[in-house]
Amino acid sequence: MMFLRYAAYRLLTMCLTLVVVSMLVFAIINLPPGDYLSNQIAELRATGQAEGVAKAEFLRVEFGLDRPLWYQYLMWVGLAPGEYGFSGLLQGDLGWSFFNDEPVIDIVGGKLWLTVLVNLAAVLFIYFMAIPLGVLAAARSKTWVDYTTAFIGYLGLATPNFLLALILYYYGRKYIGLPIGGLMDPQFEGEPLSWAKIQSVLMHMIVPTFVIGTAGVAAMMQRLRANMLDELGKPYVETATAKGMAPARMLSKYPLRVAFNPFVADIGNLLPAMVSGSVIISVVMSLPTIGPDLLVALKTQDQFLAGFVLMFVALLTLIGTMISDLLLVLLDPRIRYGAREG
């Protein structure tokens, strides 16, 4: 019961955060002087034709550009009626992309799932890589195993990941025959789901997952190693060893469990970093996620598209953070529910 109450409280704070985030996002996308529509309207006006001027006026009224900014914001969210009644994010109307001359939903629709998929794969990759490596580095600390993992970890942190992407693509293609770019072979696009298609997607995911995950693996590995080292010095570990427990079983049964808590809490920090990483990686690797759309939208001041993508990315991180908070409470009963005063 306590847990449910905490979950409800967490959900509420998330919604409030989302409201503030939406204001921030709207403010940011309106920061640059001028916008796509104004430029277009100016162009139409410049032609001087009655038809052009009429169209410009129509666009102005439809998107409420003649209204104050705060009203535009409410219209965008869907809390205030525009020219044709309420239609904003809350009503499921994501707006219109001026640059592509299409509704935003048509542009990003299919890509949202792929974005989630790519990030999910990266999270799984991070966990599957970082946990064994971190434990190994701690159990064999100050040996070549420790130094090698530390070295690789540091390199992972220090290499700009977009370059890593290019280099891995190049060498992956040259020596292993990995595919380059995209998330599936072109012949599968728009095809119904089949085993061959899944295989193709999996092959294409290898390099992106690796690149997006590397920095996260490095950071998590270091943290897990430090936590494990703290635990390994404690008497209960000695007792377990003295009883004659097999090292692997002992490690996973006692110290790893204790060392694991900060690990779960860390996903709150990890997720934002990874989502941002995946945006830039998608641009470089031309993955059909919403990353490239964001870049184009920002460059062309396509405000509704940019706004929606930013909101979606923020929502993704907020949900991830919330899940990690809830997991943490489930895993560690010592953490108090509710407000964290102190």
Add this chain to the structure above:
Amino acid sequence: MSNLPDGRFIDDAPYDPNIDLSAPERADMDASNFVLIWRKFKRHRLGLISGIFLFIAYALIPFAGFIAPYTPNERNADHLYHPPQAINLWHEGTFIGPFVYPTVGTANLEKFKWEYETDFTRPMPLQFFCKRTQYNLFGVIPTERHLFCAPEGATVFIFGSDRLGRDVFSRISYGAQLSLTVGLIGITVSFIIGISFGAMAGYFGGWVDWVVNRAIEILRSLPELPLWLALSAAVPSNWGPVAVFFIISIILGLLDWPGLARAVRSKFLSLREEEYVRAAEMMGAKPGRVIRRHLLPNFMSHLIASATLSIPAMILGETALSFLGLGLRAPAVSWGVMLNDAQNLASIEIYPWTAIPMLPIVVVVLAFNFLGDGLRDSLDPYND
């Protein structure tokens, strides 16, 4: 030292009645905190080496123009995409000092690629402290002296040349000016905001704390890069390179402060209950004075260590932004701008040296990480 008949030992040295009994036996046991930190830091080899390396790198920044044989935007139309040239010392077994072999380029029209043929018969010694293209030393003094430059009729491209025939090595040394300082400006901004908000939240508590905490939570839950992208996209395109550089570093700093503010806040929460704070308040010190004189010095060193660890993120951030074309723009030269040229697979395949600016980035980021680790480990000299 003499031995008394009953077996006791006694010191013969004259007794000084004015001796200070509270003085420690060994002066080095009473060293200041700074000396203790330094002593411990010296044992952290990797951190020490990284620190020295970074110090040299930053000290050389004003001399970038002097070290570089060319100026950053100087084009060499006959040597586009020139591969890196070796600097040799021996020619056919005889020593003639540092020299290069001249090269002649031809366009391979089948592969659409420049090919260079090296003339191994004519060694051409490098010139030192020679006069070439004019640049501004320290950014102000116009001069023509370069540390070394190519002899007439030859080129010296240590790291090759790029798409427009500009020397990659020279551009890297000029690029260091922006790429290395971007982190410093960013961290200053983040420091000022982080410390003031964190200090206010921790010291005053109550609703100030609540507001700051919510702001921190919101900013921390947002993915950094898309926000950086959005903010940089908002920079008007008609601004000059210097203005863009400053605004980009400020943007990088604006989103970095929450972590710092959090650390400051939690530290303040515990420190403000200490007696010396109460004493200062009793004596009528204003909050500003208590924060600045009594509380902050307590963990300034910790803050510096954590700042060192967050500079690399900013350097990488600038690189990523410039790489995507939303950060610094040509004619400004930074490592990220240079990597913008290496954006496609073709350059990595055919002209791998255009990706060389990656090396200084990796090295500098690693050095900051090691230095930060070393500082963090040695900050608590009493704790082993």
